[in-house]
Amino acid sequence: MIMKNIFKYLSIGLIGGVLFTGCETTNLDLTENPNALTPSQADVDFYLNEVQVKFARVVESLGETGAEVTRIEWMGSRNYQNAYSPAGFDGNWEDAYQEVIKNARDLTPLAEEAGLTHHIAIAQFIEAYTITLLVDYFGDVPYSEAIGGADNLNPSTDSGADIYTAALALTNAAIANFNSTALADPDIDFYYDGDWDAWVKAANTLKLRLHLNLGQTGAFNSIISSGNFISSTDDDFQFQWGSNQVQPDTRHPNYAQNYTVTGGGDYASIWMMNLMDTTDDPRIRYYYYRQNDGTPNALDINGVYVPPNEETLDCSLQSTPPPQYAAGGFPFCSLDNGYWGRNHGNDAGIPPDGLLRTAVGVYPQAGQFDDNSFGETSLGTGGGGAGITPMLLASWVDFWRAELAMNSSPAAGKPFILAGIAKSIAKVQTFASLDATADLSFEPSASDVSDFIDFIDSEFDAADNEGKWNIMAEQFFIALKGNGHDAYNFYRRKGYPTDLEPNLEQNPGAFIRSFFYPANAANTNSNLNQKSGVTDQVFWDTNPASPTFPVAN
Structure with a gap:
């Protein structure tokens, strides 16, 4: 279903690369780029294609950062204050505001005029996901004034709480548009190929994430009770990469x-x-x-x-x-x-x-399956990079539900943890076939899988309350391979696992509670003051200050 869209993307990639890349500025001065289509000239589908693809790259990049600070991936700095330079986020910021949010806003009036409500819905959903992603990593950021172009070169920041409120409203609007009858559907839907019921489930699942951060248990449980969320891996929200190496390179960036x-x-x-x-x-x-x-x-x-x-x-x-x-x-x-x-x-x-x-490996980047061949990797081997960036998965929802259950009684989270592990393993195992040269006799058997789940089951029962939280967190982090955003959120919400590997530096400084603003934005926007350090907490992070929380540095 999704792979055919990769081939469509190859046909539009060169056009999109010319029409939508390159910007006159790297702050929030969103004046018209002479190398890009203007709203009066643009095709709604071209706009939406660019929004979908650049959104995937923003999620992939920031998700890698979240994975690094939580040990899912390697972080190469002995000091948290200096681990990530402000300049390193310039590209994420530019893509999020100029290529995702601005293009989403620009396509909307064109789509409204043509009755293209499903185009609008995708743009609204992606904008809500993107802006809350920025809040979770940076804290208060420009939003209500962000897309003012030449009329406002110094947009003020909005509070993270206000942005979350706006994002929830935008997601509700997206759901209404997904449920509407559009006069025409998008030429390319990279995520669900026109399955609007699946998009509604994804929108409700995004709301679950936001309600969890906000501590809104009632609203969270209301969505769960409706059953209209991502509960099956068949409905997982993810971006499918391709295997083309050049013009354009559609491979998974990590591959x-x-x-x-x-x-x-x-x-x-x-x-x-x-x-x-x-x-x-x-x-x-x-x-x-x-x-x-x-x-x-x-x-x-x-x-x-x-x-x-x-x-x-x-x-x-x-x-x-x-x-x-x-x-x-x-x-x-x-x-x-x-x-x-x-x-x-x-x-x-x-x-x-x-x-x-x-x-x-082969999951999620579509590299090679480990079959004890111990050969050298090379260009094109394994799955050729035709992997995924996971964004909202059914297994993650199980761990969110485990967290809420464990807030009342740590033992109550076990069925959700085991369900999340089972879904994660089943999903991951489908990726082995991407490596056509692998010896799949090395795949784990059904008994290997059941033995592992039974092991976690017994270890959880034997652990004290802190140990139960640690097991839950460890298994959640493993299931998050490919996107550490929720690990970073969870670690700041709960402080588990308490037994994470420490930094090689004995005194690495306080853990990063939010990242420095991108250099270009802070240097050019007089209303965006750069932070003095990385200990500023995002609005929903109400835990004790670093370095005492989280406990592992």
Whole structure:
């Protein structure tokens, strides 16, 4: 259903690349770009195509950031204050405001005139998702004055609470438009291919996320009672990438960075790989592809010790781990069985290990399935990058429901946790077929899956209340592979897991409660004052201040 839209996208990609990329400014001065269509010239479908694709890139990029600070992915800074430069968010900010929100606003009057209510609904939903994403990462941001163009070059910020209120109203408006009869439907719907009932479920699921952050249990439960939300993986809200390498490059961005002639471009998280390996998590062969069967200063897959190697893994020569690692029993530098990654905060230089380190797997990036072949990754191998960016999944909803149940009684969350794990595993296993050359005899069996779920079941029962929350959080984070936005939100809401791997720096500073504003926006907008640090809490984060919360740095 969705893949055919990728081929449509290839046909419009060159047009879209000319018409909608490039901007005169990188703040919120949204004057007309001479290289882009103006509203009076534009085609509604072209606008909507650009909104859908740029939205996916914003979610993918910020979701990676959320995954890094919560150890789903590797964060390469020993100091939270300096981990993410303001300039690093310039592209996200520009895409969110200029390519997503402004284009969504510009297409609306054209669509209204033509009776294209489903076009409007998609734009409204995406705008609501996008602006609340910005609130969750940056706090108060421009919104009501943001798209003023030359009439307002210095838009003021709106409170995060007001933006959430506006986003909920916008989502309700989107639902009404999805339920309407449009005079014509979008040429390309990258997400549901014209299934408007599925779009309504996605809109209600976005509202579940917002109500959860707001602590609005009644409103959350009302949607659950309606049954009209994403409860089946068949209705998961996600963006499907393609495998085309150039003009345009439609591959999953993480695949493009890691399947190159020089090997991997990212490091995998030691915390996540160790958690999955030591619990026999059946998803591990889908999440990670090992290019090597052993890591220096650890045991290979046959139990044979691999000696340290100064050139490829200099920390393997370190005789004792940092004291905070030794005290907590955290694995340092090297893992057994060939899982080659980096610890949280490891900012060492990059050695010649691109064809040795563990690479992204077949889920969700459409890399290679790990079948113990231990070959080098290369351009086009595995699924060729035709993976997904998950945005709202049925498994995530189960964990949201577990959280609410556990707020009253930690034991009450177990059925939701187990349901979320089962949905996550079943979804992930469907991705193995993307790697046509893989030996799928290495896939976990049905008994492997049931044994793992039974293990989590018994571990949860045996744990005290803090341990139950830790198990729930760990399994939630694993299910969030591919988009760490909800992990970042959850960690600030609840502070679990309390046993996350610490930063390599003993005193890394306070955990990031919100990120610096993008440099271009702060430098050019007189009404947007740059933060002095990363401890400013977003409006719904009412927990104690950092560094005492969250507990793990």
